[in-house]
Amino acid sequence: MVPVTYYVALSAVLFVIGVLGVLLRRNALIIFMSVELMLNSANLVFVAFARLFEGLAGQVFVFFVMTVAAAEVAVGLALIVAIFRSKRSVDVDQMSSLKG
Amino acid sequence: MLLQYIAIAILIFLSTALAGLVIVLGELFGPRVKTNVKSMPYESGMTPIGPGTRRMPVRFYLIAMLFILFDIEIIFLLPWAVVFRKLGVFGLVEMLIFILILLVGYLYAWKKGALEWE
C-alpha cells in the first residue's frame, strides 16, 4: 500500500497550486477553478486518511464537499455570467467601480 | 507482487506498439494531396459555417448549472441504494425528505421558466 504521507504531500502540492492560482491569476474563471482545486486537494486528504483509518467518515465528508462545491459552481457561474453581460470582461483587475 | 500484472503490462505495450506502428506506416506510405477542402475541419461531411469558437447563448449555461445541481445528488442516492434493505423504512422516509427538498428547487426552477428554451 502506498504510504499516506505520499497522498498528503501530493494534496499539499495541489493545495498550494490552487492558492497561488487564486492569488496570481486575474481571470475570475481561472481563480474559481483554482478554488475548486483547493477543495479537491482536501478531498484527496480525506479519502487517503479514510483508507488509513478504515472508516467511512472521511469518505462521507468528500460527498458533502462535492455537493457544496456544485452549489458554489452554480452560484459562482451565475455571478460570473451576470458580470460578463454588463462588463464584457471577467478580469478582476477591471472590477474597480468600488474604490475609496 | 507486481508480477501478477504482467499480462496487463504486455497488453498495454502491444496495443500501444500496434497503434503506433499503424500511424507511422500510414504517414510513410499513404498518398497525400493537400487541398483547401481537405484541410477544412471535419464536421460530419457538412461545410463548416463561421469560426469554430462561437459564443454560446447564456441559456446553455443555465441548463448546465441546473444539471450540475440536480446531478450531484446522485452521489447521495447511490450509497443509499446499496444499503437500502438494511436501512428499511427509516432510510426510505429519510430519502423521501431529501427528494422532497430537491423537488422544491425543481418546482421553483420550473415556475421561474428556467426549463423553457424560448
Added chain:
Amino acid sequence: MTQADLYTLLPLIVLVIWACALLLVDLLIPRGRKGITAFLAALGLALTLGLTLAQVSAAGTAFQGMVVLDGFARFVNALLALTGLLGVGLAYGYVRRMGIERGEYYTLLLFSVAGMMLMAQAADLIVVFLALELLSIPLYILAAFARPKETSEEAGLKYFLLGAFATGFVVYGIALTFGATGTTSLSGIIAAASNGDAGLLLTIGAALILVGFGFKVAVVPFHMWTPDVYQGAPSAVTAFMAAGAKIAGFAALLRVFGLAFSSLSADLTAILWTLSALTMIVGNILAIAQTNIKRLLAYSSIAHAGYILMAFVPFGNAEVLPVSVAAGVFYLVAYTLTNFGAWAVVIALEKAEGRGLDLDDYAGLGRKYPALAAAMTVFMLSLTGVPPTLGLVGKFYLFRAVIAGGFYGLAVIGVLTSLISAYYYLRVVVIMYMREGEPERVSEPWLNLTWAASALAVVLISLVPAPLFAWASQAVFALF
C-alpha cells in the same frame, strides 16, 4: 432518529421548512405585492425566535453527536433570529425603493439565518462546514442582488471569490485535522488532542481553519474584501451580513477553538493576539480616511472584529476563557444592535444610484431631523465606546476579561485604538450638528422602528447591563 433529535434542532427545522415553503408560496404572489413575502418571512423568524426561547430542556447532543443544544446555542440562536427579523425590517422598504423587490430576497435571508443557527449548534466539523456554506452562499447572491447595477455585481463576485477561497482553507484545515485525530467530531478532537501527540498536522490544520474563519469575519490581514463588498452590496444586505456573519463566525470560533483546539494554545495564542491587535489597529486607522459612510462602517466592522477576537485570545486558559467569551458574546449583542441602528440611519438617508452616502450628506441633520440625528449620535458613541451606551459596557467587560488573562498589552491597544476611533465616529456627529445642509430622509414605519428601537435598547440596556451579561455568562459557562 428520535424525538429528542428533532427537538434539538426544532427551531432550525421549522425555519428551513418555512423557507422552502416560502420559496414556493412566493411564486404565487404577484409582483409588486412582495411585501406579503416579507411579512411571511418575518413571521417565520418570529416563530423560530419563540421556539428557540421555549427550548428549555437540558443540554445534549443529537443526530449521533452531529449537533448540540446548550445554553450557548440557545443564546446565539435567539440573537440570530433577532438579526434576521431586523434584516427583514430594514429590507422591507429599501428593496422597493431601490427597485430590487423580489421575493427571493427574503427566502435567501431565511436560508442564511438557518446556516448561521446551524453553525451555533455544530458539534462536528462536517456540520461546521455545511453551516458555513449554507450561510455564505445566500449571502453571495444577496450581495449581488441589485443586479444589473455594476457595483452590486462586483461586490457579489468579490465576496464570492474570497469566500470560496476561505472555504478552501477551512476544508483543507478540516481534512488535516481529521488526519491528525481520526475524527471530525469536536469532542473526539478534544479527546485525541488532549492525550498528547496529535502533533504538527493538527496545528497546521487548526491554523488553516483559523485563516478561513479570519476571512469570514474580516480579520486583518484577511479583510481586503470587506470595504468593497460592504459598499457595493445593497445597504440592507450589508447590515444583515455585518451582524449575522460575525455572530456565526465567532460562534464557530468558540466551538472549534475555544473547545476543540484548546490544547494548541501554546502555538496559537500568540497568533490570535497578533491578529486581534492588527485588526484593531488597521481597521481603525484606515477608517479615518473614509468619506463614504458605507466604507466607514465597513472599516468600523473590521475594527470590531478585532475587539471581539480579543475574547478568544486567552483560549488556553480555562479560568479566564468562560468570562472572556461571555464578554465577547455580550459584545456581539451590543454590536448587533448598534450596527443595525447605524445602518437603518444610513438607509433612511440613501437615495437611488448610490447618492446620499457621503459624510457631507449628513450635514444639517441635527437641525432638520433631531430624532434621527440623536439616534445616529447614540450609535456613533456606542461604536466608539462612550457612555451611556452599550458599546462602552461591552468594551468594559472585554478589557476586564483580557486583563484578567494577563494580556495587558492587548488591553492597552484596545483602549488606544478606541481613542483613535473616536476621531472618525465623532466627526460624523460634528458634521450632523455643526454644518449647514439640507438632507432628505425617507420615513418608513419599519425603518423608523428599527433605528428608534435600537437606539433605545443601546441606551437602556447600558444602564442595567447586568441581567443580559448574566444571561450571556450563564449560556457560556454551561460549555466549560
